[in-house]
Amino acid sequence: MMNPLQTLLGERVGLDLEAIPHASVLIRRRMARLGIEDEGAYAARLADDPAEFDALVEEVAVPETWFFRDVxxxxxxxxxxxxxxxxxxxxxxxxxxxxxxxxxxxxxxxxxxxxxxxxxxxxxxxxxxxxxxxxxxxxxxxxxxxxxxxxxxxxxxxxxxxxxxxxxxxxxxxxxxxxxxxxxxxxxxxxxxxxxxxxxxxxxxxxxxxxxxxxxxxxxxxxxxxxxxxxxxxxxxxxxxxxxxxxxxxxxxxxxxxxxxxxxxxxxxxxxxxxxxxxxxx
The missing domain is CATH 3.40.50.150 (Vaccinia Virus protein VP39)
Incomplete structure (x- = not known):
């Protein structure tokens, strides 16, 4: 998996990318939008760009929820x-x-x-x-x-x-x-x-x-x-x-x-x- 990204997301918000379905696909999608191919370079961008970090968290977080779930x-x-x-x-x-x-x-x-x-x-x-x-x-x-x-x-x-x-x-x-x-x-x-x-x-x-x-x-x-x-x-x-x-x-x-x-x-x-x-x- 993406080690620098896992380290950054784990330290800041605690997310385990291995546990999130399709996390690597979602991350690659954001990298492509920015024209970044190297994972280390993207991790460096995230460390210095709060807006991009927030956007990535929005992308990979799991918002699955509904009313009265499980009753x-x-x-x-x-x-x-x-x-x-x-x-x-x-x-x-x-x-x-x-x-x-x-x-x-x-x-x-x-x-x-x-x-x-x-x-x-x-x-x-x-x-x-x-x-x-x-x-x-x-x-x-x-x-x-x-x-x-x-x-x-x-x-x-x-x-x-x-x-x-x-x-x-x-x-x-x-x-x-x-x-x-x-x-x-x-x-x-x-x-x-x-x-x-x-x-x-x-x-x-x-x-x-x-x-x-x-x-x-x-x-x-x-x-x-x-x-x-x-x-x-x-x-x-x-x-x-x-x-x-x-x-x-x-x-x-x-x-x-x-x-x-x-x-x-x-x-x-x-x-x-x-x-x-x-x-x-x-």
């Missing part, structure tokens, strides 16, 4: 909202990272509203590295490809059809705060709270280098409240990545609960590396 995580989220795990008295905070073009955070909001929660009982922050994805998320207008789940039980009251497009109603759209952020950044999101009760980080870890996965998980573990819930993707098994967490009692929720006391992630304190072989068919 069960959102059904389990509703169970949490209706249980003693969601007591009254304070606003519950939820993070969606990366949020891509907004389908996931809007799905979170709609699931909570349809569970009977009022907007003032929760707050959803959503962050992504891509300015283009965030622009589309804020517009909240979606094509049919964003709706793939059959017999989906969510959304009727908060999604409005406009020809072939679907628009998120203001009551759901206004419940999400979007921000640009790099998942590798260990600092809290700009303007966001230090801690969250629920974190969705789905289908990101499989595309990161081992070091980037460790950094992201350690960061999220620090930001998750004791007793809070972490939702991962269907190819990111919680018992592998979060061995100290308690798995969700809900099939295919792909969620786990942080211990109320003690250290959430053993790998952070012992230095034990988490290794896993991923399928590219995600």
């Amino acid at each position: 069960e995580p959102f059904l389990f989220l509703q169970r949490l909202a209706l249980s003693d795990a969601w007591p009254g008295g304070r606003v519950r905070r939820v993070l969606s990272l990366p949020c891509a073009s907004g389908e996931e955070p809007y799905s979170i909001v709609i699931a909570l509203l349809e569970a009977g929660l009022r907007p003032g009982q929760f707050a959803v922050d959503a962050a992504d590295l891509s300015p283009g994805a965030l622009r589309r998320a804020r517009e909240a207008v979606y094509e049919p490809a964003s709706f793939r789940e059959k017999k989906c039980p969510f959304g009727a009251a908060f999604l409005r059809k406009d020809g072939t497009r679907t628009i998120v109603e203001d009551s759901a759209r206004e419940a999400v705060q979007f921000r640009q952020a790099n998942a590798l950044n260990c600092a809290p999101l700009p303007g966001a709270p230090d801690h969250y009760d629920i974190i969705f980080c789905r289908n990101l870890l499989i595309y990161l280098t081992p070091e980037a996965r460790r950094r992201v998980l350690d960061r999220l573990d620090r930001q998750l409240e004791p007793g809070g819930w972490m939702f991962l993707g269907h190819a990111e098994l919680p018992h592998v990545f979060l061995p100290e967490y308690e798995p969700a009692p809900h099939p295919r929720a792909f969620a786990a609960r942080k211990p109320e006391t003690g250290t959430g992630r053993r790998s952070r304190t012992t230095g034990r590396e988490i290794s896993y072989t991923f399928s590219r068919k995600v």
Whole structure:
């Protein structure tokens, strides 16, 4: 693979090009547009040209997302909202990272509203590295490809059809705060709270280098409240990545609960590396 490019992308945004389908083709396409044939020369260009670096990340990042993806995580989220795990008295905070073009955070909001929660009982922050994805998320207008789940039980009251497009109603759209952020950044999101009760980080870890996965998980573990819930993707098994967490009692929720006391992630304190072989068919 392209060693200088892998090094640069791995250090800056944590991407593992070997895990991204067709990454080499996409990179060659950008090189051809610039008339650059040598990979080392292109890596040097990226190091000195922030606009081109951002354009490449937009090209190779995997934005595959749709509303209520896998369904069960959102059904389990509703169970949490209706249980003693969601007591009254304070606003519950939820993070969606990366949020891509907004389908996931809007799905979170709609699931909570349809569970009977009022907007003032929760707050959803959503962050992504891509300015283009965030622009589309804020517009909240979606094509049919964003709706793939059959017999989906969510959304009727908060999604409005406009020809072939679907628009998120203001009551759901206004419940999400979007921000640009790099998942590798260990600092809290700009303007966001230090801690969250629920974190969705789905289908990101499989595309990161081992070091980037460790950094992201350690960061999220620090930001998750004791007793809070972490939702991962269907190819990111919680018992592998979060061995100290308690798995969700809900099939295919792909969620786990942080211990109320003690250290959430053993790998952070012992230095034990988490290794896993991923399928590219995600």
